[in-house]
Amino acid sequence: AARAMDVTRDTFEAAIDALEAAVADPHFAFWSFDCEFTGLNAGAHTVFDLLDTPEERFRKVHACVRAFAVLQYGVCTFHFDPRSRRWTARPFNFWLFPDHRALPDASAFGCQASSLSFLANNGFDFNKCIREGVPYVPASERARAEARRDRNRDRPPIVPSNDRDRGVVAALIAVVTAWLKLTDESDDAHGELVLEPTNAFLRALTYQTLEKDVFGSDDPP
Known part of the structure; x- marks a missing residue:
């Protein structure tokens, strides 16, 4: 595997170009991703149960995702060369932080002590995350903000x-x-x-x- 590309707000555009090129590679086979959240459990109603139906499990995961923020998004593309019969991996590590400047009302998020402790114990750099993380807003919040802006513009x-x-x-x-x-x-x-x-x-x-x-x-x- 190649060394992971560490992506911050300053290197975001170059990283996107590299990621698009990796997916367009003729030897591209599949990709995987992983996220680091500020929390994982939004309450007793979101605790997983072995008897959960697919719909119940989805609703629990959805509730947790809405309650917490994504601080890191890792994506890795995998490529297979049929001639050499070898696999190669190209990992990308995106540092993220909610954009409080674009949508101040949408920048509040929940935190769970156990999740933050886990990140700290595993060397997570919170300073880098806050100062250099790629700013983002949830798609739903952006849609609502654009709708409000359009309504105000038409008044x-x-x-x-x-x-x-x-x-x-x-x-x-x-x-x-x-x-x-x-x-x-x-x-x-x-x-x-x-x-x-x-x-x-x-x-x-x-x-x-x-x-x-x-x-x-x-x-x-």
Whole structure:
């Protein structure tokens, strides 16, 4: 077997190319995979029983997979050369970590003490996992986020209908513009602007205003 390719976020694209090439190899026969999770047992209802039906076992495994995060994904392709009658293996080791920047609401996951202890006792590098792991989000969470984004995009814009609402927008633009100017002109710490709390309608109007190009910049605050 070849030495495993250690895959982090910096080497992910090259690793995918190498993996695709391995699968496209004419001598490719089959592949296997293994995962390291932050936990394995989501509760008494997920404990395996010898009398489980295939459907019951699937539901238990599915519940556990949804409760925990995958920290490492190992995949190995196997190749058989009919001339030499020899097998070769090409292993890939993907370090993974949930992407808290893309979908903050979807980045929470459960942990099981016994599983983390097992990983630590077997030399698992948690620092490497967190700092260099390939970021990912569950497909179901991504689909829900895209659906919410599409719904928000299709909504008609909020139009200030009275003097109070128009005054809120004007004051917001003035405050943010002054803050941006102060931040650009000063080396002091002006990196944070705290807006006054308001109701849901004015909060939506605030978000809409901040997303518009009204501050002389292509990158809204």
